Amino acid sequence: MSDPYQVLGVSRNADENEIKTAYRELAKKYHPDKYADSPLKELAEEKMREVNAAYDEIMKIRRDSSKSSGSGYSSYSSNYQNSANSRFADIRRLIYQKRISEADELLDGVPENQRDAEWFFLKGNTLYSKGWLDQAADYFSRAVQMDPSNFEYRAAYNRINQSRNFGYRTTSSNDCNGCDICSSLLCADCCCECMGGDLIRCC
Amino acid sequence: MFGYVKPFQPELKVKELDTYKALYCSLCKSMGKYSGVFSRFFLNYDFVFLVLLCLSLSDDAPEFCQKRCFVHPMKKRSCCTCSHSQKELIFCSDAVSIATYYKILDNIEDNPKISGIFFRILLLFLIGPRKKAIRRNPELEDIFKTAFENQIEVENSADTDSDKAAHPFANALSTLFSLISDDKDTRTVLERLGYLLGRFIYLADAFDDFEKDKRKNNFNPFSSMSKDDALVFANESLRSTVYELNVTLDLLSVRRYGDIIKNILSFGLLNTIKIINSKKERSE
Numbered sequence: 001m002s003d004p005y006q007v008l009g010v011s012r013n014a015d016e017n018e019i020k021t022a023y024r025e026l027a028k029k030y031h032p033d034k035y036a037d038s039p040l041k042e043l044a045e046e047k048m049r050e051v052n053a054a055y056d057e058i059m060k061i062r063r064d065s066s067k068s069s070g071s072g073y074s075s076y077s078s079n080y081q082n083s084a085n086s087r088f089a090d091i092r093r094l095i096y097q098k099r100i101s102e103a104d105e106l107l108d109g110v111p112e113n114q115r116d117a118e119w120f121f122l123k124g125n126t127l128y129s130k131g132w133l134d135q136a137a138d139y140f141s142r143a144v145q146m147d148p149s150n151f152e153y154r155a156a157y158n159r160i161n162q163s164r165n166f167g168y169r170t171t172s173s174n175d176c177n178g179c180d181i182c183s184s185l186l187c188a189d190c191c192c193e194c195m196g197g198d199l200i201r202c203c
Numbered sequence: 204m205f206g207y208v209k210p211f212q213p214e215l216k217v218k219e220l221d222t223y224k225a226l227y228c229s230l231c232k233s234m235g236k237y238s239g240v241f242s243r244f245f246l247n248y249d250f251v252f253l254v255l256l257c258l259s260l261s262d263d264a265p266e267f268c269q270k271r272c273f274v275h276p277m278k279k280r281s282c283c284t285c286s287h288s289q290k291e292l293i294f295c296s297d298a299v300s301i302a303t304y305y306k307i308l309d310n311i312e313d314n315p316k317i318s319g320i321f322f323r324i325l326l327l328f329l330i331g332p333r334k335k336a337i338r339r340n341p342e343l344e345d346i347f348k349t350a351f352e353n354q355i356e357v358e359n360s361a362d363t364d365s366d367k368a369a370h371p372f373a374n375a376l377s378t379l380f381s382l383i384s385d386d387k388d389t390r391t392v393l394e395r396l397g398y399l400l401g402r403f404i405y406l407a408d409a410f411d412d413f414e415k416d417k418r419k420n421n422f423n424p425f426s427s428m429s430k431d432d433a434l435v436f437a438n439e440s441l442r443s444t445v446y447e448l449n450v451t452l453d454l455l456s457v458r459r460y461g462d463i464i465k466n467i468l469s470f471g472l473l474n475t476i477k478i479i480n481s482k483k484e485r486s487e
């Protein structure tokens with residue numbers, strides 16, 4: 001196996017914080033969520049495994065040499081199971097094996113009145129793998145429309161939709177204004193009072 | 204269709220900018236050396252990215268030396284023509300000659316009248332360089348010829364959307380990029396990277412030319428939409444392509460120049476979108 005320090009890109013005498021930062025950085029980089037429908041999924045998973053193994057090994061070495069307990073990070077694992085009893089199990093398998101054009105052919109062969117939400121999702125998947133991002137977004141959104149409760153379709157839809165606004169300055173979701181602070185304080189005060197304490201004495 | 208893949212200079216380190224400039228000069232020099240003096244006028248930033256990518260994956264680090272050139276006669280500039288990066292540079296020069304040749308053929312298709320004559324004259328200067336390139340790298344000719352033919356076919360078919368229209372050129376760059384490396388995993392990443400970059404270049408060009416194409420009644424993948432819709436849609440399409448490019452780039456293990464490549468594919472491409480957008484606003 002290659003040098004675990006090299007895998008994380010840190011020097012041998014890096015301290016624990018540096019190693020953790022490097023690990024977190026790489027885990028973000030290769031995170032399975034980023035590559036969920038991508039043709040590069042396996043490659044990303046492999047890199048993730050390497051990073052995990054390297055991190056575990058460094059931690060093990062360090063724990064063995066000095067007895068200071070490094071709180072072991074629970075490494076990210078990628079458990080993306082395909083729904084087993086799907087109508088299109090064979091097509092899902094083809095997509096998984098990267099046989100995109102075959103999967104596409106089979107999908108096109110499905111008569112129009114039998115095209116349900118899953119069909120649109122899988123079609124979106126093959127289009128995405130080919131790099132046809134505009135049509136993929138369209139198909140994912142139709143899958144969500146037809147079956148709004150399905151988590152898998154929604155995740156794919158959200159991901160591609162977010163990517164379509166890439167580079168715009170996003171307004172931060174945790175806007176905090178005076179009003180929020182006051183109401184939070186009041187809430188905290190109420191909670192404290194419930195438990196018998198007091199946060200703000202005057203109310 | 205060229206000049207959309209550039210670094211965003213404010214975010215580059217000085218040494219990175221120097222490297223980028225040196226690679227630019229290297230490509231220019233080697234084009235002069237291997238494809239003839241005239242071919243140097245067809246140099247552009249997109250191909251410097253190709254050089255960057257090739258050299259970022261090559262085993263030996265390029266070596267730079269100071270040389271004079273006729274564009275900047277006063278000062279010597281860094282370039283790396285004399286070192287062992289020759290193979291990569293010749294490959295890229297040949298790609299310039301052949302890709303530009305077909306690009307100009309495409310322009311002639313679109314502009315049959317007076318400007319067509321101008322492009323025909325330009326084409327004459329590329330006949331020699333292209334011949335040399337085909338002799339050295341015949342696979343490049345196949346790639347761009349197929350793309351050119353498929354492009355005409357796609358543009359003439361009725362139900363063409365942005366994905367279909369961008370496919371021939373994207374596919375060409377995908378194959379071109381896959382030639383850079385022999386390693387299987389790297390190739391897989393490069394293929395997707397090339398596909399997405401080709402898609403970006405094609406769509407950015409189409410978005411840029413939207414008004415012109417509409418006026419001249421030329422093909423444009425966004426022409427079925429109103430101007431406002433096209434603006435929103437093209438932006439979304441380009442942005443998702445840039446996002447995917449960056450996700451893909453994270454999986455590419457480069458030996459050097461990683462930061463410059465990252466700069467080009469993130470800040471650089473987003474800046475290209477911004478420039479096109481502001482051009483549209485100004486014209487209103």
